[in-house]
Amino acid sequence: MSRNVLLLPGDGIGPEIVAEAEKVLNKVNDQFNLGLTFDKALVGGAAIDATDSPLPDETLEKARNADAILLGAVGGPQWDSLPMAKRPEKGLLGLRSNLQLFANLRPAILYQQLASASSLKPEVVSGLDILIVRELTGGIYFGQPRGVRELENGERQGYNTYQYTESEIRRIGRVAFEAAQQRGKKLCSVDKANVLEVTVLWREVMEDLKREYPDVELSHMYVDNAAMQLVRAPKQFDVIVTGNMFGDILSDEAAMLTGSIGMLPSASLNSEKQGMYEPCHGSAPDIAGQGIANPLATIISAAMMLRYSLNEEKAAEAIEAAVSKVLDQGLRTADIMSDGGKKVSTREMGEAVLNAL
Amino acid sequence: MSRNVLLLPGDGIGPEIVAEAEKVLNKVNDQFNLGLTFDKALVGGAAIDATDSPLPDETLEKARNADAILLGAVGGPQWDSLPMAKRPEKGLLGLRSNLQLFANLRPAILYQQLASASSLKPEVVSGLDILIVRELTGGIYFGQPRGVRELENGERQGYNTYQYTESEIRRIGRVAFEAAQQRGKKLCSVDKANVLEVTVLWREVMEDLKREYPDVELSHMYVDNAAMQLVRAPKQFDVIVTGNMFGDILSDEAAMLTGSIGMLPSASLNSEKQGMYEPCHGSAPDIAGQGIANPLATIISAAMMLRYSLNEEKAAEAIEAAVSKVLDQGLRTADIMSDGGKKVSTREMGEAVLNAL
Ligand SMILES: CC(C)[C@H](C(=O)O)[C@@H](O)C(=O)O
Ligand SMILES: CC(C)[C@H](C(=O)O)[C@@H](O)C(=O)O
Numbered sequence: 282m283s284r285n286v287l288l289l290p291g292d293g294i295g296p297e298i299v300a301e302a303e304k305v306l307n308k309v310n311d312q313f314n315l316g317l318t319f320d321k322a323l324v325g326g327a328a329i330d331a332t333d334s335p336l337p338d339e340t341l342e343k344a345r346n347a348d349a350i351l352l353g354a355v356g357g358p359q360w361d362s363l364p365m366a367k368r369p370e371k372g373l374l375g376l377r378s379n380l381q382l383f384a385n386l387r388p389a390i391l392y393q394q395l396a397s398a399s400s401l402k403p404e405v406v407s408g409l410d411i412l413i414v415r416e417l418t419g420g421i422y423f424g425q426p427r428g429v430r431e432l433e434n435g436e437r438q439g440y441n442t443y444q445y446t447e448s449e450i451r452r453i454g455r456v457a458f459e460a461a462q463q464r465g466k467k468l469c470s471v472d473k474a475n476v477l478e479v480t481v482l483w484r485e486v487m488e489d490l491k492r493e494y495p496d497v498e499l500s501h502m503y504v505d506n507a508a509m510q511l512v513r514a515p516k517q518f519d520v521i522v523t524g525n526m527f528g529d530i531l532s533d534e535a536a537m538l539t540g541s542i543g544m545l546p547s548a549s550l551n552s553e554k555q556g557m558y559e560p561c562h563g564s565a566p567d568i569a570g571q572g573i574a575n576p577l578a579t580i581i582s583a584a585m586m587l588r589y590s591l592n593e594e595k596a597a598e599a600i601e602a603a604v605s606k607v608l609d610q611g612l613r614t615a616d617i618m619s620d621g622g623k624k625v626s627t628r629e630m631g632e633a634v635l636n637a638l
Numbered sequence: 639m640s641r642n643v644l645l646l647p648g649d650g651i652g653p654e655i656v657a658e659a660e661k662v663l664n665k666v667n668d669q670f671n672l673g674l675t676f677d678k679a680l681v682g683g684a685a686i687d688a689t690d691s692p693l694p695d696e697t698l699e700k701a702r703n704a705d706a707i708l709l710g711a712v713g714g715p716q717w718d719s720l721p722m723a724k725r726p727e728k729g730l731l732g733l734r735s736n737l738q739l740f741a742n743l744r745p746a747i748l749y750q751q752l753a754s755a756s757s758l759k760p761e762v763v764s765g766l767d768i769l770i771v772r773e774l775t776g777g778i779y780f781g782q783p784r785g786v787r788e789l790e791n792g793e794r795q796g797y798n799t800y801q802y803t804e805s806e807i808r809r810i811g812r813v814a815f816e817a818a819q820q821r822g823k824k825l826c827s828v829d830k831a832n833v834l835e836v837t838v839l840w841r842e843v844m845e846d847l848k849r850e851y852p853d854v855e856l857s858h859m860y861v862d863n864a865a866m867q868l869v870r871a872p873k874q875f876d877v878i879v880t881g882n883m884f885g886d887i888l889s890d891e892a893a894m895l896t897g898s899i900g901m902l903p904s905a906s907l908n909s910e911k912q913g914m915y916e917p918c919h920g921s922a923p924d925i926a927g928q929g930i931a932n933p934l935a936t937i938i939s940a941a942m943m944l945r946y947s948l949n950e951e952k953a954a955e956a957i958e959a960a961v962s963k964v965l966d967q968g969l970r971t972a973d974i975m976s977d978g979g980k981k982v983s984t985r986e987m988g989e990a991v992l993n994a995l
Contacts, residue, residue: 370832400762428835436804439836444797475727478785479796508891534865
């Protein structure tokens with residue numbers, strides 16, 4: 282049985298960090314006899330430059346046929362003035378939507394070795410381990426109608442539509458309840474049900490689902506309060522489930538609580554557990570090409586891929602153990618550097634993980 | 639010249655904290671010969687219980703005729719299951735919309751005396767002084783169409799509309815640019831222009847406005863990044879301007895960075911500088927009626943009211959100085975209590991401010 286992994290380096294630091302993850306994947310492929318084959322394709326700005334489209338047909342075709350996808354990052358200032366439909370982000374959004382990768386899992390975990398990197402007090406974040414489950418193929422990101430129209434008085438009005446159907450809410454709800462069952466059995470659903478009708482329906486469906494998961498404690502929180510509570514006392518959360526837009530905001534806020542966003546992976550899954558895996562951080566155009574980016578979030582994303590889409594728990598654990606070992610050795614890329622650390626480049630960090638495997 | 643101030647105690651701890659602010663206002667009214675007259679009305683849950691409407695006509699009438707309004711807070715669990723149109727929040731939203739209070743000013747200031755209350759490291763937040771300017775009468779809060787509909791396949795879909803016209807964006811933009819001119823001359827406009835068309839227009843109008851304020855440095859940030867940057871390095875910001883929904887989330891997050899949300903005021907102004915002033919915190923039903931709530935955010939909101947809507951800078955400063963003095967004296971309500979503080983009740987805190995005046 283051969284399984285195919287598609288690598289999508291993308292833009293900015295994407296190619297540098299995916300290159301290191303590729304080496305790590307090659308090594309565990311041999312070590313654990315995984316039978317993985319690898320392919321590569323263009324997406325985002327890199328694809329725009331080469332083909333004039335952020336998501337070329339060839340890339341989409343390869344993605345559909347892949348068992349799992351590892352993505353670097355997309356976007357950069359050189360493409361910022363393009364019209365919406367031609368921007369690098371449309372490559373990412375197109376993959377999510379075409380493959381129906383509706384379940385975005387974003388862990389916010391504090392690595393004990395990097396505790397001092399957080400801007401929060403140690404007692405507030407030590408041991409932090411939250412999972413944010415974000416709906417990824419609906420909500421205001423994809424709602425129709427959308428655009429800019431001219432009103433009768435001649436002025437322009439921009440508009441977008443925030444919408445969810447019961448079945449969209451139910452399927453992401455199930456993912457979140459199941460994740461909570463595997464973890465601390467606490468699920469917090471975040472909405473703005475005191476103002477937005479679409480989230481009144483969201484809350485209702487979550488309440489309905491609760492009956493199927495009697496072992497999970499469900500609570501509801503307004504999004505403004507959630508943004509506060511993440512700062513005040515993040516350890517009160519186990520699993521958070523929310524829509525696409527609120528999830529975008531809260532998962533980035535939660536990631537930053539750890540102070541080491543260069544360490545955080547993410548998974549985007551469809552109902553066949555086919556998945557796209559990517560670091561939480563973006564394309565960081567300001568440091569692209571300098572060989573100083575942190576490849577660990579991408580390497581940890583590769584571990585997540587082995588676990589969730591390829592069912593290779595042992596190989597996943599081996600990678601995670603190797604990452605922990607290099608941190609114990611004091612190796613640090615610039616973004617997680619602190620007193621006493623040994624500063625290394627992107628490639629040196631990748632090599633160190635290889636050696637630790 | 640007599641000017642009228644309308645007091646809207648509202649729900650939960652609202653009546654307790656507004657009572658203390660009222661005493662403070664009465665005292666400066668005498669001391670500074672302000673010629674203020676006071677009136678009171680029902681709003682929110684209290685109004686629902688008495689009149690079946692969260693915003694009775696009589697209240698709206700009084701609000702229209704007031705020179706300024708001081709609001710406690712609205713909402714509580716006993717009204718949470720009411721239909722959207724009958725909820726306490728509609729009282730607040732109705733006031734904002736009917737009086738066209740489009741400019742919501744939310745300072746996030748760290749009181750040096752309370753620095754230890756923050757969950758962030760002292761060096762990250764010491765001296766923090768951000769102003770968030772939130773658009774308050776448009777965006778997805780008020781966009782039409784909205785509701786829950788049945789689709790052809792029989793399932794329900796919830797939907798809301800996020801919309802802004804150029805003129806709505808321009809008027810809040812001007813408020814923000816002018817505020818930045820009075821402060822550190824840096825304005826950060828927050829949007830999601832890589833995904834949402836309505837915020838592409840937002841960004842365009844802000845860029846347009848920039849030419850009228852050449853002394854202000856304008857930057858743009860995506861909302862997910864802003865949520866991160868507030869945690870990572872909040873002091874990079876001077877003034878932030880954003881729409882209603884993003885502003886709801888970011889202003890609460892920013893407020894919590896200080897660790898003392900019980901200290902933070904807010905102002906909601908229309909183009910005649912008529913304004914509604916309220917503490918940033920909510921109605922805190924869990925501690926209502928116990929006499930332990932912190933009245934300082936409401937008292938500081940009263941000072942803001944004197945400054946912005948009533949043009950009484952001296953009286954405003956006197957109140958602020960009195961608040962600073964009671965903090966120096968070590969007086970603390972439960973929410974801001976820390977080692978060495980002297981714990982006081984709502985009323986004792988109010989009395990202390992009166993004595994310090
Ligand atoms: C690049 C952008 C379109 C994307 C999003 O908003 O979903 C990113 O912020 C993310 O969270 O993956
Ligand atoms: C009570 C609620 C409707 C309100 C809002 O969302 O605007 C509150 O959170 C606020 O920020 O003033």
